Amino acid sequence: MPATPLEVENLSAGYGPTRVLDGVSFSVPAGARLAVLGRNGMGKTTLLATLAGQTKRYDGTIRIGAADVTGMPSAARAHKGLGYVPQARCVFPTLTVEENLFVGLKGRAKSALDEAYDMFPRLKERRRNLGNQLSGGEQQMLSTARTILGRPSVLLLDEPLEGLAPVICEELMAAFAELAKTGDMTILLVEQRIQSALDFADHVIVLERGRLAWAGTPKALSDDQDAVERLLGVGGLH
Numbered sequence: 001m002p003a004t005p006l007e008v009e010n011l012s013a014g015y016g017p018t019r020v021l022d023g024v025s026f027s028v029p030a031g032a033r034l035a036v037l038g039r040n041g042m043g044k045t046t047l048l049a050t051l052a053g054q055t056k057r058y059d060g061t062i063r064i065g066a067a068d069v070t071g072m073p074s075a076a077r078a079h080k081g082l083g084y085v086p087q088a089r090c091v092f093p094t095l096t097v098e099e100n101l102f103v104g105l106k107g108r109a110k111s112a113l114d115e116a117y118d119m120f121p122r123l124k125e126r127r128r129n130l131g132n133q134l135s136g137g138e139q140q141m142l143s144t145a146r147t148i149l150g151r152p153s154v155l156l157l158d159e160p161l162e163g164l165a166p167v168i169c170e171e172l173m174a175a176f177a178e179l180a181k182t183g184d185m186t187i188l189l190v191e192q193r194i195q196s197a198l199d200f201a202d203h204v205i206v207l208e209r210g211r212l213a214w215a216g217t218p219k220a221l222s223d224d225q226d227a228v229e230r231l232l233g234v235g236g237l238h
């Protein structure tokens with residue numbers, strides 16, 4: 001599937017009676033890279049989970065290209081091209097790396113596994129290892145690669161760098177940049193490593209208590225030290 005634009009309008013959602021997202025609107029052009037920033041508990045994961053159809057929606061619409069997916073269950077959204085790599089890395093512990101990847105093939109030929117191995121050569125080296133024998137970075141690679149095998153047109157990545165050593169973060173960000181270069185995917189990246197996210201993205205939104213508090217380019221945010229301190233709680237970016 002080619003990259004498609006994502007349009008979110010007036011989205012409010014939460015869990016049961018708890019409303020977390022409140023009237024969030026933004027759009028991401030086809031093939032663009034959006035960084036979703038905000039301090040802990042501000043609603044970043046809830047936003048991605050809502051896009052994936054995994055929370056209770058109160059109001060608003062979600063469109064992937066021409067398709068209004070607002071009322072669709074998660075599986076139908078995936079069918080429309082939405083790929084979701086959740087914050088809790090999703091790896092089957094008692095399956096091998098290769099068996100984990102089979103799950104992502106969804107009917108594609110086994111030869112498609114090479115796409116995953118090209119993106120993350122470490123996974124090829126570890127293909128006979130069990131999921132529970134992988135490092136955190138390898139689990140993230142596997143979780144991401146399995147979603148990529150479904151050839152999503154919109155990819156949601158929730159804090160892929162969380163808890164990983166700097167050298168692994170660089171490796172992952174380089175792989176995401178390669179993926180972005182193909183122009184085949186629209187990518188939303190939630191990150192606490194703000195500089196990595198700003199280096200990667202061409203658009204940024206910042207959430208504050210479930211609302212859209214800031215939107216603009218990475219450069220505009222870097223230049224707005226007041227917003228950076230107020231919304232992200234860090235004293236300067238380098």
Ligand SMILES: Nc1ncnc2c1ncn2[C@@H]1O[C@H](COP(=O)(O)OP(=O)(O)OP(=O)(O)O)[C@@H](O)[C@H]1O
Nearest residue numbers: 015018020038039040041042043044045046047087
């Ligand atoms: N399953 C749930 N049931 C009820 N409330 C929840 C649930 N998951 C999250 N919340 C609440 O929703 C709010 C937003 O949480 P969310 O996980 O979206 O934040 P986040 O920005 O992703 O934070 P972090 O950076 O720590 O991952 C928080 O107040 C949180 O306590």
Ligand SMILES: [Mg+2]
Nearest residue numbers: 044045046087
């Ligand atoms: Mg989160």
